[in-house]
Amino acid sequence: MKQLTPAEESYLKVIYHISEGGKRSVSTNDISFKMKTKPASVSDMLRRLGEKEVIEYRKYYGVNITETGKKLALQTIRKHRLWEVFLVEKLRFSWDEVHEVADELEHIRSKLLIQRLDEYLGFPKFDPHGDPIPDEFGDVRARPRVALSDLEVNTTGQIVAVKDSSAAFLRYLDKVGAYIGARIKLLEKVEFDGSVEILVDNKKTIFMSKDVAGNVLVML
Amino acid sequence: MKQLTPAEESYLKVIYHISEGGKRSVSTNDISFKMKTKPASVSDMLRRLGEKEVIEYRKYYGVNITETGKKLALQTIRKHRLWEVFLVEKLRFSWDEVHEVADELEHIRSKLLIQRLDEYLGFPKFDPHGDPIPDEFGDVRARPRVALSDLEVNTTGQIVAVKDSSAAFLRYLDKVGAYIGARIKLLEKVEFDGSVEILVDNKKTIFMSKDVAGNVLVML
C-alpha cells in the first residue's frame, strides 16, 4: 500500500471528519469548503485518493471512506491531537492557537517520534478540546456525549468537548468560563429562544445562546 | 522579501554549511551530493534562489550566499538544532536518530512555536552534537575549537562537537565512550599513522585513528 502525501493526508482527514458527522456520502463542495480549495482541485484529489483505494469514489455521487482510509485518517488524527496536547500542556499554547501548527506537525513521518511523544505526554486519552486520541491501531475509546442544548433541566455533567473549535468560539468560551473539564448543571432552559442558564463548578451562573450551547458537548 | 519553500530552505542550509566549511564558492556538485539530488536539479534551484536574492549565482562559477541568505539559513539551523535538543533531551532519541526527523521539523513555520520551544528547553546554547544554536537574530556564540587530532600531547580539553555526524560515526563514538562534554587528555600521538591515545574523564584510555580524531572537536 502506497504512502500518502501530506496533502492527501489532509484531504482524507477532512473526508473522515465529515463522514463521521452523520452524513452518508461526502460531497465535493463540503470538502472544498473545509479544505479552502476549489471544487476543481477536490475532484482531482478524489481521483487520486480513489486510485490509492482509501476512498470509494463514484463521480457526481460523492465519496465514502474505505476501511484502509479510515485507519490512515485515524493515524493522522492521532498525530494531530497528540501534538495539540504537547502544544497546550508543554508549550503553553492556548486552545485557539494550536490548530494551524498541529496541521503542519501532523504530517511529520516518524513512527518513533509519535511513540515517544505519546509516552512523554503520559499517554493522554483526550486532546485539549476534549476529543479522544485514537491509539496506534486507530481504536478510539469514545465516551457518551450530548450537546449542552439537549441536556434536561437540573441534570449535571462535565464539559468534555466542543463541536465548533474556531478561534473565536474558543476565545468566547474561555471568556465566559466554560472550559473543558468544568462541571456544570443546567439550571434553566428558555423555551422562547432555546438559550440556557448553567451553573459552572457550583460557583458561577452563566447564560448561553442555543447556538453556543449546541456546540458544547457534555458527558453525563 | 518573499518566503522560501521547505525545499529552498533545505538547499540554502546546505549551501550555508558548505560555505562555512572554508571554501569560498560552493559548487553545484557539492550541493548535489549533500542534497542527494542530481546536478540538474541543483542548477534549477540555484536559479530560483538567485532570483530570490538569497544567493549570488554566477553560472558555471558556483554560488555565494548573501547576507539575507545567511540570516535565513541561520534561522533554519536554529530551528533544526532546537528540535534536536528536544528530541534528545525530552524524547530520549539518540544522537544518530535525530537528523531525519529534525530535517522535517525544521520547516514548520510558526514563530511562536520556536520561541516557546526555546523557552521550554531552557534556552539551550548548543545542540546534542555540541554545535551552537543561533539566537533569533542569527547570532552565534562560537567557542574556539580544535580538532582532537591537532591537539598537542598532554593538553586537556572537552569534547564539544563532531564534524562528521553520520549515524555510524555517532554510534562509534558512543560505543568507545567519547561523548559530547567528556573531559579528555591527549596522552600520546603516534607519528606513524597519526592515531591518538586519549584519557577520558580521568578514567578510561581509548585509541582513535587519525581519521576519527580529525572529526572530533575539542574546546581547550
Add this chain to the structure above:
DNA sequence: TAACTTTTTTAGACAAATCAAAAAATAATT
C-alpha cells in the same frame, strides 16, 4: 594549443497540487 575529461547547464518530461473557465451531470422548480 588541441584534445580529452569533468562539471554545469539546458531542454524536455513528469508528478503533485493548485486554479479559472467551460462543459457535463444532477437536482430543483415551475
Add this chain to the structure above:
DNA sequence: AATTATTTTTTGATTTGTCTAAAAAAGTTA
C-alpha cells in the same frame, strides 16, 4: 416534462521540484 439552477467534472495552465539525456562551458593534459 421542460427549464433553470446547482454541483461536479473536464480542460488547459501554472508552480514546484524532480529526473534523463544532450549540449555547453571550464578545466586538465598530452
